[in-house]
Amino acid sequence: xxxxxxxxxxxxxxxxxxxxxxxxxxxxxxxxxxxxxxxxxxxxxxxxxxxxxxxxxxxxxxxxxxxxxxxxxxxxxxxxxxxxxxxxxxxxxxxxxxxxxxxxxxxxxx
Amino acid sequence: xxxxxxxxxxxxxxxxxxxxxxxxxxxxxxxxxxxxxxxxxxxxxxxxxxxxxxxxxxxxxxxxxxxxxxxxxxxxxxxxxxxxxxxxxxxxxxxxxxxxxxxxxxxxxxxxxxxxxxxxxxxxxxxxxxxxxxxxxxxxxxxxxxxxxxxxxxxxxxxxxxxxxxxxxxxxxxxxxxxxxxxxxxxxxxxxxxxxxxxxxxxxxxxxxxxxxxxxxxxxxxxxxxxxxxxxxxxxxxxxxxxxxxxxxxxxxxxxxxxxxxxxxxxxxxxxxxxxxxxxxxxxxxxxxxxxxxxxxxxxxxxxxxxxxxxxxxxxxxxxxxxxxxxxxxxxxxxxxxxxxxxxxxxxxxxxxxxxxxxxxxxxxxxxxxxxxxxxxxxxxxxxxxxxxxxxxxxxxxxxxxxxxxxxxxxxxxxxxxxxxxxxxxxxxxxxxxxxxxxxxxxxxxxxxxxxxxxxxxxxxxxxxxxxxxxxxxxxxxxxxxxxxxxxxxxxxxxxxxxxxxxxxxxxxxxxxxxxxxxxxxxxxxxxxxxxxxxxxxxxxxxxxxxxxxxxx
Numbered sequence: 001x002x003x004x005x006x007x008x009x010x011x012x013x014x015x016x017x018x019x020x021x022x023x024x025x026x027x028x029x030x031x032x033x034x035x036x037x038x039x040x041x042x043x044x045x046x047x048x049x050x051x052x053x054x055x056x057x058x059x060x061x062x063x064x065x066x067x068x069x070x071x072x073x074x075x076x077x078x079x080x081x082x083x084x085x086x087x088x089x090x091x092x093x094x095x096x097x098x099x100x101x102x103x104x105x106x107x108x109x110x
Numbered sequence: 111x112x113x114x115x116x117x118x119x120x121x122x123x124x125x126x127x128x129x130x131x132x133x134x135x136x137x138x139x140x141x142x143x144x145x146x147x148x149x150x151x152x153x154x155x156x157x158x159x160x161x162x163x164x165x166x167x168x169x170x171x172x173x174x175x176x177x178x179x180x181x182x183x184x185x186x187x188x189x190x191x192x193x194x195x196x197x198x199x200x201x202x203x204x205x206x207x208x209x210x211x212x213x214x215x216x217x218x219x220x221x222x223x224x225x226x227x228x229x230x231x232x233x234x235x236x237x238x239x240x241x242x243x244x245x246x247x248x249x250x251x252x253x254x255x256x257x258x259x260x261x262x263x264x265x266x267x268x269x270x271x272x273x274x275x276x277x278x279x280x281x282x283x284x285x286x287x288x289x290x291x292x293x294x295x296x297x298x299x300x301x302x303x304x305x306x307x308x309x310x311x312x313x314x315x316x317x318x319x320x321x322x323x324x325x326x327x328x329x330x331x332x333x334x335x336x337x338x339x340x341x342x343x344x345x346x347x348x349x350x351x352x353x354x355x356x357x358x359x360x361x362x363x364x365x366x367x368x369x370x371x372x373x374x375x376x377x378x379x380x381x382x383x384x385x386x387x388x389x390x391x392x393x394x395x396x397x398x399x400x401x402x403x404x405x406x407x408x409x410x411x412x413x414x415x416x417x418x419x420x421x422x423x424x425x426x427x428x429x430x431x432x433x434x435x436x437x438x439x440x441x442x443x444x445x446x447x448x449x450x451x452x453x454x455x456x457x458x459x460x461x462x463x464x465x466x467x468x469x470x471x472x473x474x475x476x477x478x479x480x481x482x483x484x485x486x487x488x489x490x491x492x493x494x495x496x497x498x499x500x501x502x503x504x505x506x507x508x509x510x511x512x513x514x515x516x517x518x519x520x521x522x523x524x525x526x527x528x529x530x531x532x533x534x535x536x537x538x539x540x541x542x543x544x545x546x547x548x549x550x551x552x553x554x555x556x557x558x559x560x561x562x563x564x565x566x567x568x569x570x571x572x573x574x575x576x577x578x579x580x581x582x583x584x585x586x587x588x589x590x591x592x593x594x595x596x597x598x599x600x601x602x603x604x605x606x607x608x609x610x611x612x613x614x615x616x617x618x619x620x621x622x623x624x625x626x627x628x629x630x631x632x633x634x635x636x637x638x639x640x641x642x643x644x645x646x647x648x649x650x651x652x653x654x655x656x657x658x659x660x661x662x663x
Contacts, residue, residue, distance in 0.1 A: 009391050079302065090330045098366045102343075102420065102434040 005068045018075035035062040116394065118622050119536065125613035127534040131631040146231030148633055151216035153210060153532070154238050156525075160601070162204040162245055167597065169197035174590040177583050178182035182573040190573035191258035192274070196248075198261030199279065205244050206517060207375065210382035211239070211245060211328075212293050214524045215321045217532060219297060221625040221632060223314050224641040226307025229299040230292075237292035244286035251278035260571065262372070265353040265364040268344040272407045277346060282340040287332045290378075294328030297321055306624075308643035315623050315647050316405055320385030323409035323647045327374045327381075327416060335371035336632050338364065344542070356431075362427060367399075369420035377416040380480075380512060381409055383520030384451055387473050390523050391622045392472035393454045395462025398648035401454040408454075415444045434493050441491035450483050469541060469617075471546035472523035479515025479553065483508060486561070504564025510557045522600065529604065530618045534630045535611030538603050543601070549596030556588025622653050 035058050042054050070072040073084050119125070132149045135347040142150055172193050176184045185193065216234065220227050228234050251257060257279040259268040268276050301314070301322050333494065342364070346348045353364045392399045399405055421429055421437040455477060466468070488506040490496045514628025529537050568579050575583070617626040624630075624641060645652040 048476065059126065086326070087330060090417060092371050094334065094367075097418065097421070098363070098370075098435075100436065101362075101366070101429045101433040104430040105428075107432060110431050 018072060020069070020072070020075070024069060028065050030066055032062050035065075036057075114465050115175075115467060115539075116396070117467065117539070117618050118615075118620060119612055120615040122612055127238050127613060127631070128629045128633075130633060131534070131629065132634045133631055136632045144233060144235075144259075146227065148220050148228045148234060149217050149632065149634075150534075151234050151238050152213050152215075155212040155216060158238070158242060158245065159205050159208055159213060159504065162200055163597075165249070166197055166200035166205055166605065167199065167594065169193050171590065171594060173197060174587040176573055177575070178587045179551075180575050180577045180580055180583075185262050185573070187573045188258065191260075191571070192252075192256035195258050195260050196252050196256060196569060197282065199257070201513075202261055202375070202379075202577035203283050204241075204248065206379040206513060207243060207286075207290055208293070209379070209517065210386060210524060211243070211297070211321055211324060211378075211519050212289075214386065214521075215297065215317075216384055216529060217524060218292070218294045218528065218625055219318055219321060220300060220304070221636050222318050222623055223301060223304060223629070224309050224624055224643060225300060225304035225635065226635050226637070228296045229304055233292050234296055237289040237296070240285050240289035240292070242282075244282045247285065248279060248282035251275040254278075256471055261337050262368060263364075264337070264368075264460060265345070265361040268342055269353055277343050280343055280422065282619040284336050284339050287336045291332045294325035294332075295323040298329065301325075302612075306641050306643055310643075311644075312406070313647050314402065314406075315385075316388035316399060316402065316409075317382075317385035319406040320388070323413040324378045324381040326410075327378045327413050331371045331378070331417070332361070334367055334376045337374075338367040338371070338488045340461055341367075351557065358638055362424065362429065364440035365424050365427060366421070370417070373420040373423065374413075374416040376509075376512070377412050379517050380520075381412060383476065384409065385456060386505070386524035386527070388451075389468045389478050389623070390473045390527050391458050391663065393527070393619050394473075395459050395464050395465060396620075397449065397458055397462040397649055398646070398650070399454065400457035400460075401450075402647065404450050405454050408450040411447040412444060415447065419444060419491075422491055422493075422496070425493050426500055438493045438496075442488055444460045444509075445484065445488050445491075452484075454482055466543070468528075468537070468542040469523045470526035470548075471543055472519045472526065475550045475553075476516055476519040476523065478521065479511050483511030483513075484514055486511065487597055501569055502564035503568045506570050507557045507564060510560070513599040515553055515557065522546070522549070522627060524557040524626055525600070525604070529607070530614030530623075531630045531632070532623055532625055533611070534606055534614055535607050536614050536618060537600075537607045537611060539548045541603050545596055546628070547601065548592060550590050552592030552594070552596045556586050556593050557589070559583070559585045622648050622650060627656075 039055055039058050042051075042058070047054060067084060073081060132147055133153075134650060136145075172185070173190070176182065176190055176193075182190065204292060216228070240498060252275075255275050257272075257274045259272060263276070263280065300484075301318060305314075321443055341350070341352050345353055349357075352359045353361050355361065387390060388399050388405060405417070420439060420440040421433060422441045423436075425434055486504070490505070514531065524544060529535075537628060563579055563582050563586075566579065568575055614630050618631055619626065626638060626645070627641075
């Protein structure tokens with residue numbers, strides 16, 4: 001198994017293309033469709049403040065599946081993974097620090 | 111001024127521009143418009159951004175003329191709003207953002223790292239076409255009525271209250287953003303993948319490091335601006351309500367999103383300029399840049415910190431007091447890597463063998479003016495002072511010290527420094543030294559009075575002001591006239607030098623970078639054979655050794 005893995009990584013390095021079997025693409029497609037159905041379904045149930053949390057959680061999961069499998073990040077070099085990670089990190093700064101304003105706006109003066 | 115010089119030109123009676131070079135290889139307009147050569151695309155960019163600079167400059171002239179008197183007499187107040195909005199939009203998106211990276215960076219980064227071209231030549235050409243399309247759309251918006259939101263498109267003004275060309279201008283900036291993303295992407299891939307043998311990360315010239323840092327900002331920040339502008343367009347056309355409190359939205363959300371890009375954009379503009387200064391200070395002091403690693407990492411630090419400070423543009427807009435405290439402290443952190451650069455350049459000068467050619471004069475201008483611009487930024491970072499000074503002329507003076515006093519000086523330093531490499535000919539030294547001096551004097555006359563006007567409370571973005579502010583405004587307008595002369599001179603003598611300048615030879619400055627070891631102007635392929643980097647950056651002893659080798663052969 002270890003041997004196979006090494007062989008695969010050398011192969012990957014030389015050709016820069018990983019052939020993904022159709023089975024995986026179809027599985028991911030189905031997972032995405034299930035996610036879409038779950039989003040629609042969740043919109044009929046009122047969970048109060050959890051409404052956006054659930055919707056965003058499903059969306060984020062779908063996004064991760066697309067990035068990892070359809071965009072081949074799972075089979076890419078560490079540099080590519082780092083690049084994608086940098087984008088996510090920046091996005092988290094945007095959301096997190098913007099929310100720091102919204103969370104504390106009603107606290108009044110310090 | 112000292113007459114000592116490091117310039118060493120070939121014998122003018124026998125010297126010729128090399129017959130084979132990137133400009134002579136193919137002739138005709140199409141050979142330029144369909145080129146993949148990074149050097150030709152850089153030249154296309156240089157001409158285009160100069161065009162937009164003069165449009166933005168003409169707007170600046172109109173603003174200063176209007177402010178010569180307290181009343182609104184040259185133009186209607188509405189027109190004034192449009193003029194300052196277009197001045198900001200043109201100068202930021204069509205001049206400053208692409209200024210150094212897309213021209214000097216495009217030309218030099220592949221050569222500095224020992225590569226034949228950028229990694230993605232067609233994307234590079236596409237970025238120029240997108241830039242031109244965006245620029246033309248922007249000019250169209252201006253000609254058909256303009257836009258009066260200011261360059262910041264602040265909601266709800268831009269979404270609810272104005273009937274000017276907000277959508278067209280927004281789309282123009284959207285397209286310009288893609289041009290900028292493509293340039294950044296190209297640089298990142300090229301610097302990672304195409305360095306020549308021996309060119310390790312810590313042998314890269316600092317110009318490459320700073321452009322790399324700016325590229326990261328372009329790629330990570332610009333999409334947020336693009337999305338934000340699309341939201342403004344959707345708000346205007348479909349009323350989606352993201353920024354509308356009546357529909358559960360928040361106008362301040364727009365400012366969070368906008369400044370999340372637009373503050374790092376300041377570093378997109380200034381970082382490549384800092385790279386230029388590292389090159390010139392080293393060359394004209396004949397010394398390796400002091401603290402190379404610290405200067406290299408300070409570029410990356412500025413890029414990273416740049417994402418954590420944006421809300422200092424919003425201290426009086428109604429954000430949370432607690433958030434204000436955090437952003438205020440984080441903003442002051444940016445002063446640290448900026449100071450590292452300034453101090454390291456100063457230490458590079460220490461005991462250096464300094465000469466005062468034009469690029470060095472502009473670099474001195476940069477160091478002084480950027481320091482003032484940066485330090486007033488620390489005043490503004492402390493929220494108490496900011497509440498008094500924001501939206502006054504103090505802000506205007508502060509960012510013009512950084513952007514014009516800093517960045518434009520760095521751009522001109524770079525253009526003069528690499529002009530011999532780009533064109534094969536020298537610019538005329540005396541008159542260009544004069545131009546650098548005129549620019550410096552004109553700049554200070556224009557913008558220093560604005561610091562005082564700001565502390566006295568003169569608000570920005572109005573065509574009229576109380577009569578007691580007139581003296582300082584007249585100073586400022588007079589200074590702008592001198593500054594205008596300072597910018598016109600280079601256009602004239604650089605154009606003149608294309609035909610009549612002295613032949614520069616390979617290495618007129620006795621500089622160490624790979625770009626100076628090849629012919630000027632370079633071959634289309636840059637190097638006759640793939641170079642091997644066997645020494646550190648800024649190694650003047652290595653250069654001496656090379657000369658001795660040539661002499662002994």
